[in-house]
Amino acid sequence: MGGVDDKTTRIDGSHAAKQGNAEARNTAPRRVGMIAGWGDYPIVIAEALRRQGCQTFCLGVLGHADPRLAEICTDFRFKGIGRFGAGIRYFKRHGVTEATMAGKFFKMRLFLHGGWIRHLPDLRTVRMFVPHFWTRRADCKDDTLTKTIVDEFASEGIRFRPATDYAPRLLVERGQLTRRGPSARQWQDIEFGWKIAKQLGRVDVGQSVVVKDRAVMALEAIEGTDQCIRRAGTLCRAGGFTVVKTAKPQQDMRFDVPAVGLGTLESMIEAGGRVLAIEAGRTIILSEPEVIDFANRNRLIIVSISNQQESSPNETTANVPETPSQTRKR
DSSP: OOOHHHHHHHHHHHHHHHHHOOOOOOOOOOOOEEEEESHHHHHHHHHHHHHHHEEEEEEETTTTTTHHHHHHHSSEEOOOOOOOOHHHHHHTTOOOEEEESSSSSGGGGSTTHHHHTTTTOOHHOOOOOOOTSSSSOOOOOHHHHHHHHHHHHHTOOEEEEOOGGOOGBBBBOOOEEEEESOOHHHHHHHHHHHHHHHHHHTSSOOOOEEEEEEEEEEOOOOOHHHHHHHHHHHOOOOOOOEEEEEEOTTTTTTTOEEEOOOOHHHHHHTTTEEEEEEEEEEETTTTHHHHHHHHHHHTTTTEEEEEEEEEETTEEEEEOOOGGGGGGGO
C-alpha cells in the first residue's frame, strides 16, 4: 500500500509541476518579433508593444532601421536584408512565434550593380530568391518578394501579423482632416486620381498618383511616394496638383501599409502640391497632430476617403464627403 501511495504522490507531483509550467507560460510576457525598416513607424510600433507589456525582439534592416529601437525593444540586432536565415534562427532562439514588419525598405538598392551581393546573403536567402533574381521564374513585385519572406518564416512556425494590430489607432478615419477642404475642381482630380491609383495598385506597381486638371503628372513605381511627388513638380511647374495615395485592392496589411508623414508634406511643398487624398481605414499617418498642424500652417489640404464599391475590375468609385457636416474637421 505504501508503494502505491508513493507512486500516486509522484504522479500527482508530476502533474502539478506540468500544470505549474503551463500556467507560467500563460502568464509570461508575450514575445513578438519585428523586422524594422526605415522611418518612425517601427519606433511607434515598438513603443505600442512595450505599453502592452510585450517583449519585442527586433531585427533592424542594416542601413534603414533607427538605432533608437535598441532603447525600446527587449533585444535589438542589425541584420543585412540578405540574412533571413540568421533572422529565422534569431527569432527561434528567443522563442518568437509571432512577428510583424514595420518601416520602409528601399527596394531600389537591390537593383544597384551587385545589389544583392552587397547585402551578403546567407544560403537560405539565396535559395529563397533564386527564382526571382537569378532563374527569373518568378517576378520581383513587392507583394511577390514579401510573400516569399513571410512564407519562409511561416515554414518555421513564425507567423506575421499586421503592425496595425498593435496600434490600430494609427489607421486614419474618413473625413476632412485639415481646416481647408478641396474645391469642386480638386474633388474631380481626387476622384480621377483614385481610379488610376487603384488600377496601379491592382497590378502591384505603386500606391500614389499625382493629378492636375484630370491629367496624370506622375505615377509611383519603385522610387516611392516622395520621389514621385518631386518628379511631378519638375513636370508641372505651375504646381497646385493633387496627390492621391490608396491601398492596393489586394493589400496585405501584414507587410505593406500605405503611410504618410511630415516628409510627404515637405515633398509636396517643395514640388508645389496642394491636396493630399488618402484612403480611410487603410492608411496610417505618423504623428498625426503634428502633420495636420503643419498642413494647416502651410495651407495644404488633406482628406481621407473610403472605397464605396468596386463594381468591376476596371472601375473603382471613391466615396467622398459631400457636405461639411459629413467631414471630420480639425
